[in-house]
Amino acid sequence: MIDKIFPKVHEEGYKFLTIFVIVTIILYFVNGFLGFIGFVLTIWCYYFFRDPDRISIQNDSYLVSPADGLVLQVIETNGPKELGLENKKFKKISIFMNVFDCHVNRSPCSGKVSEILYKPGKFFNASLDKASEYNERNYYTIKNNNGEDIIVVQIAGLIARRIVSEVSKDQELQQGSKIGMIRFGSRADIYFENYDPLVKVNQKTIAGETLIAKK
Numbered sequence: 659m660i661d662k663i664f665p666k667v668h669e670e671g672y673k674f675l676t677i678f679v680i681v682t683i684i685l686y687f688v689n690g691f692l693g694f695i696g697f698v699l700t701i702w703c704y705y706f707f708r709d710p711d712r713i714s715i716q717n718d719s720y721l722v723s724p725a726d727g728l729v730l731q732v733i734e735t736n737g738p739k740e741l742g743l744e745n746k747k748f749k750k751i752s753i754f755m756n757v758f759d760c761h762v763n764r765s766p767c768s769g770k771v772s773e774i775l776y777k778p779g780k781f782f783n784a785s786l787d788k789a790s791e792y793n794e795r796n797y798y799t800i801k802n803n804n805g806e807d808i809i810v811v812q813i814a815g816l817i818a819r820r821i822v823s824e825v826s827k828d829q830e831l832q833q834g835s836k837i838g839m840i841r842f843g844s845r846a847d848i849y850f851e852n853y854d855p856l857v858k859v860n861q862k863t864i865a866g867e868t869l870i871a872k873k
Contacts, residue, residue: 665710666709668707670707675704675707678699678703709762712764712864713834718833719872720872721870722833723865724865725846726753726865728753728863730859731859732750751855752846762865763812763846773798774796775797776797794814795812795814796823797809800831806851807851809847814840820841853871856872857871
């Protein structure tokens, strides 16, 4: 229960929390109401950078969600052109993370990171379709234990200004392992073959735990 009320904080959050606390103290001495607003924003910052433990199914027959958030799309489409897959069909699930969701992203499967590709870009609202093509983003190709490529894309949003990667090429991952986070509102896309989607548009997901596809 204590962990739910006071979850641990991702290392990316400490400097922001420090700034928020200092500003709140200053505001408090200027005006009590402004200090209260700063206190509320400090609590929000704390929960934004929360890094709760997650328990994954550890089953190669399933893919788990790479992100907390709301399912925007469940479609069949071409693969990312940045990876040379524009002529190959994939199933794609897009998940939108608002500023109240946990922003730690996780691997949908066990396997090895075969490629990481960062692409600079714009900062459209992450809920828009064009965000997948034009926004700043980071591609992870994970070769699962069956030799299949599962692609996860971190996409910066309207407010987000930094994509943080926590893994490196050739690193071995367990299903549900942390791969990084995106600061302040964003989106995650996952491309896959040989699995059938288990989620629907507008469904809420929990990173590392919600089953989003099955063989």
